[in-house]
Amino acid sequence: MILASARVETITKAQSVQGRSLWEDARRRLMRNKAAVAGMLTLAFLVLAAVVGPWLSPFTYDQVNKSDVWLPPLANGHLMGSDALGRDLLTRLLIGLRVSLAIGFVATFVSLVIGVAWGAVAGYVGGKLDEVMMRFVDVLYSLPFIFFVILLMVTFGSNIILIFVAIGAVEWLTMSRIVRGQTLTLKHKEFVEAARASGLHRGAIIARHIVPNLLGPVVVYVTLTIPAVILAESFLSFLGLGVQPPMASLGALIAGGASDMELAPWLLIFPSIVMVTTLMSFNFIGDGLRDAIDPKDR
Amino acid sequence: MLQYIGRRLLVAIPTLFLVITAAFFMMRAAPGSPFDMDRKLSPEIEANVLAQFGMNKPLGEQYVDYLAGVVRGDLGPSLKYRDKSVLDIVKENYPVSLRLGFFAIAIASVVGVSLGVMAALRQNKLTDNVVMTVAILGVCIPTFVTAPLLVLGIASKLGWLPTAGWNDGALANMVLPIVVLALPQIAIISRLTRAGMIEVLHSNYVRTARAKGLPEGLIVRKHALRAAILPLVSYLGPACAGLITGSLVVERIFNLPGLGKFFVISALQRDYTVVMGMVIFYAGLILVLNLVADLLYAVLDPRVRLA
Numbered sequence: 001m002i003l004a005s006a007r008v009e010t011i012t013k014a015q016s017v018q019g020r021s022l023w024e025d026a027r028r029r030l031m032r033n034k035a036a037v038a039g040m041l042t043l044a045f046l047v048l049a050a051v052v053g054p055w056l057s058p059f060t061y062d063q064v065n066k067s068d069v070w071l072p073p074l075a076n077g078h079l080m081g082s083d084a085l086g087r088d089l090l091t092r093l094l095i096g097l098r099v100s101l102a103i104g105f106v107a108t109f110v111s112l113v114i115g116v117a118w119g120a121v122a123g124y125v126g127g128k129l130d131e132v133m134m135r136f137v138d139v140l141y142s143l144p145f146i147f148f149v150i151l152l153m154v155t156f157g158s159n160i161i162l163i164f165v166a167i168g169a170v171e172w173l174t175m176s177r178i179v180r181g182q183t184l185t186l187k188h189k190e191f192v193e194a195a196r197a198s199g200l201h202r203g204a205i206i207a208r209h210i211v212p213n214l215l216g217p218v219v220v221y222v223t224l225t226i227p228a229v230i231l232a233e234s235f236l237s238f239l240g241l242g243v244q245p246p247m248a249s250l251g252a253l254i255a256g257g258a259s260d261m262e263l264a265p266w267l268l269i270f271p272s273i274v275m276v277t278t279l280m281s282f283n284f285i286g287d288g289l290r291d292a293i294d295p296k297d298r
Numbered sequence: 299m300l301q302y303i304g305r306r307l308l309v310a311i312p313t314l315f316l317v318i319t320a321a322f323f324m325m326r327a328a329p330g331s332p333f334d335m336d337r338k339l340s341p342e343i344e345a346n347v348l349a350q351f352g353m354n355k356p357l358g359e360q361y362v363d364y365l366a367g368v369v370r371g372d373l374g375p376s377l378k379y380r381d382k383s384v385l386d387i388v389k390e391n392y393p394v395s396l397r398l399g400f401f402a403i404a405i406a407s408v409v410g411v412s413l414g415v416m417a418a419l420r421q422n423k424l425t426d427n428v429v430m431t432v433a434i435l436g437v438c439i440p441t442f443v444t445a446p447l448l449v450l451g452i453a454s455k456l457g458w459l460p461t462a463g464w465n466d467g468a469l470a471n472m473v474l475p476i477v478v479l480a481l482p483q484i485a486i487i488s489r490l491t492r493a494g495m496i497e498v499l500h501s502n503y504v505r506t507a508r509a510k511g512l513p514e515g516l517i518v519r520k521h522a523l524r525a526a527i528l529p530l531v532s533y534l535g536p537a538c539a540g541l542i543t544g545s546l547v548v549e550r551i552f553n554l555p556g557l558g559k560f561f562v563i564s565a566l567q568r569d570y571t572v573v574m575g576m577v578i579f580y581a582g583l584i585l586v587l588n589l590v591a592d593l594l595y596a597v598l599d600p601r602v603r604l605a
Contacts, residue, residue: 139313146543147561147577151321154565155328231440238442238547239562251442258446258551265450272443279438287434 029292036288039281050098059088062246096248110168115175123183216293223286332377384575395556406483414491436485494526
């Protein structure tokens with residue numbers, strides 16, 4: 001009796017020690033990475049500000065105040081000053097951040113769906129189909145893509161949906177390559193063979209063994225794609241092809257600020273700071289995730 | 299080797315064809331025409347103008363005509379800049395972009411490799427951390443942020459350099475544009491070099507060199523560096539694509555007479571032939587550079603076999 005309960009105790013103890021999955025391991029490593037944690041906290045703050053901030057502001061992003069034109073920061077209730085039309089910069093910045101983040105997440109999701117589907121099919125099926133599909137990716141890779149995105153925007157006019165699609169359609173290429181490569185190596189790994197030998201059916205092998213191992217590099221690449229997308233959108237907005245006024249995005253605000261910088265440097269400096277902070281926090285998280293999920297690269 | 303080059307060039311032809319076709323029909327699908335002006339043209343004049351450029355024919359026929367022209371090396375006349383052919387525009391404006399791009403990539407390579415090696419040799423020490431922080435900053439600060447900030451600080455407030463303009467390629471006018479173009483490349487190159495260097499320094503042949511008693515400086519310069527900068531060769535293609543993208547912004551901010559400035563303006567003005575010509579030119583450039591990068595890689599690294 002006593003012996004049995006002692007045995008139960010040792011078993012539960014052993015399980016509690018054993019019960020650390022790969023993801024739990026990765027999470028611990030990530031939490032020890034100061035830069036990544038700082039990035040996550042900063043990003044959480046930015047997302048919160050972008051979602052909640054505009055509601056708390058006494059101004060709206062497109063509210064023109066004739067009496068408040070070109071106000072420097074802190075004047076007349078405008079914490080970050082105002083622009084040529086007397087619009088409150090902080091409110092516009094929060095809206096711009098919201099738009100940029102939304103484009104970043106949605107376009108990355110588009111690229112994730114296309115890229116994973118394309119890469120996984122090419123990798124699983126293999127053979128001729130694989131060759132054709134990946135050659136197609138190679139061809140697209142060697143194109144000056146920014147020109148096509150610009151042409152798309154010029155052809156169909158700038159609207160937010162098109163920005164999602166255009167940028168997402170550009171960014172899926174690398175994702176598909178990563179997924180295909182990963183699928184190919186996993187297909188022949190010993191643990192997959194062992195699973196197959198022990199009689200596990202195909203769906204379970206994919207779900208239990210392939211996808212979790214595929215997920216690591218994909219998650220890392222997603223966190224690095226989001227800033228790339230935000231950058232691409234800002235680039236378009238800077239050229240006047242992205243988000244149209246009075247709507248704002250970080251790139252549109254920087255473009256506006258750059259043209260008025262002699263007169264009102266705050267219009268350039270604050271959006272630039274927010275842009276760089278956003279991109280950096282994503283990059284820190286991405287680098288941290290890579291180190292955490294794939295420790296052999298350290 | 300020759301066979302490989304031949305096959306790559308053969309693949310390049312359908313690629314270019316795809317590019318031309320996509321760009322042609324996208325451009326034509328855009329609303330508006332290059333002859334829209336503030337003053338409405340009378341129907342007769344408009345018909346004349348269209349006929350002059352062969353644009354009264356059905357779209358399919360125009361497409362075939364255009365393709366035939368491209369094969370002959372004729373990119374057609376500009377529809378907006380009177381008396382200039384597209385080739386003239388490329389010839390006149392490309393040297394400016396080329397000069398900026400060349401200096402930017404040269405400076406970025408030297409600075410980036412030096413920083414990367416320094417960081418790798420002092421891995422996880424202060425130097426390494428400083429260099430890597432700068433590298434992350436360089437990746438995260440886009441050209442359209444660095445350019446206006448540098449103009450505001452160095453040119454406007456301090457007055458050390460001109461704020462904009464080309465001035466026939468005077469050195470002072472080129473400094474800021476080149477710095478802006480080079481910064482993100484420096485960041486990426488130093489990261490690549492550091493990663494390559496760290497890997498190579500742990501390799502067996504470096505250990506052998508150390509065991510032979512070679513001085514550390516010689517090992518780094520003669521043995522490790524050569525292998526460590528190999529990944530940079532394959533970065534050549536993407537780097538040029540990055541420079542081209544950057545030039546669109548930089549030439550606009552600094553008001554330089556380069557080719558990049560033309561693309562967006564011409565696309566907005568529906569100058570079909572100029573846009574098409576630039577797409578073909580840049581696509582060809584990137585294809586050639588990618589091929590050169592692959593060949594160089596095979597020459598420098600005997601482990602690579604061209605298949």
